Amino acid sequence: MGNPKQKWTSEEEEALRAGVAKHGTGKWKNIQRDPEFNPYLYSRSNIDLKVFLSFLFFLFAIVIVAVVWYNAMIFEAISALNEPNGADTSAIISYIECNFFTDDDDIPNPSAHLVQNCYKIKKSSSFGTKTPTPKQKEMRPKPVQNTDLINSGDTVTEAADDAAYMVAEAENKSFVATEAVKESERVSKMAEDANSLLQLASEILEKCSRGEIVVMG
DNA sequence: CGAGTGTTGGTGCGCTCCTG
DNA sequence: CAGGAGCGCACCAACACTCG
Numbered sequence: 001m002g003n004p005k006q007k008w009t010s011e012e013e014e015a016l017r018a019g020v021a022k023h024g025t026g027k028w029k030n031i032q033r034d035p036e037f038n039p040y041l042y043s044r045s046n047i048d049l050k051v052f053l054s055f056l057f058f059l060f061a062i063v064i065v066a067v068v069w070y071n072a073m074i075f076e077a078i079s080a081l082n083e084p085n086g087a088d089t090s091a092i093i094s095y096i097e098c099n100f101f102t103d104d105d106d107i108p109n110p111s112a113h114l115v116q117n118c119y120k121i122k123k124s125s126s127f128g129t130k131t132p133t134p135k136q137k138e139m140r141p142k143p144v145q146n147t148d149l150i151n152s153g154d155t156v157t158e159a160a161d162d163a164a165y166m167v168a169e170a171e172n173k174s175f176v177a178t179e180a181v182k183e184s185e186r187v188s189k190m191a192e193d194a195n196s197l198l199q200l201a202s203e204i205l206e207k208c209s210r211g212e213i214v215v216m217g
Numbered sequence: 218c219g220a221g222t223g224t225t226g227g228t229g230c231g232c233t234c235c236t237g
Numbered sequence: 238c239a240g241g242a243g244c245g246c247a248c249c250a251a252c253a254c255t256c257g
Contacts, residue, residue, distance in 0.1 A: 006248085008247090026221090027221095028221085028222075029220090029221065045248080045249085046222070046223095047222090048248075050222075050223070051247085051248090
């Protein structure tokens with residue numbers, strides 16, 4: 001079909017993001033015609049731009065949900081442990097592992113979050129990959145095809161990284177802030193929303209797996 | 218009314234894993 | 238190790254919709 005497959009380069013992605021920042025979303029023709037971005041985007045159609053931007057937003061949303069989820073678990077652990085001098089990291093990890101994860105969960109270890117301040121999330125969230133079979137789980141992790149989207153220092157996940165970093169920074173501050181409880185409640189509310197979304201997604205997945213038709217409102 | 222954009226559905230390529 | 242199967246990604250076409 002038509003043009004050969006052409007992976008999105010970091011230059012194209014950067015040009016798209018700058019173009020959207022300058023012209024706004026939906027103004028694909030304007031972005032393409034802009035001499036500042038045209039050298040990078042002339043080979044892409046307006047549909048290509050729209051689809052790829054949708055992909056970026058989806059990736060961003062996934063990262064945000066994951067970060068909120070982790071933060072909620074941490075705050076709940078802190079509240080539950082209720083140590084006068086603040087719970088130490090190992091205690092928080094133990095609480096989370098005992099109360100949020102089972103042996104069967106195929107979910108990244110929460111320790112990674114505490115140790116690496118969210119930076120592991122994007123690497124473990126291998127967006128777009130299949131759920132591994134038990135046999136595949138025994139094998140080494142499958143490399144992601146589009147490494148442009150994963151490599152550190154690139155532009156695709158920079159926004160997500162920035163968001164993750166900001167949340168992690170807020171999290172660290174909350175550890176020493178006297179208003180940690182307030183923050184905990186706020187994040188818990190966000191986590192509830194995130195969990196609702198996850199539950200909805202699970203229900204849809206279940207219905208789809210049973211062959212039922214799902215109508216989105 | 219025409220240009221531009223959004224949505225939907227489909228096709229083909231390339232990669233990875235499985236099997237014989 | 239070669240070939241097939243499965244899957245995700247990138248792309249395209251047709252149609253609907255919006256806006257100036």
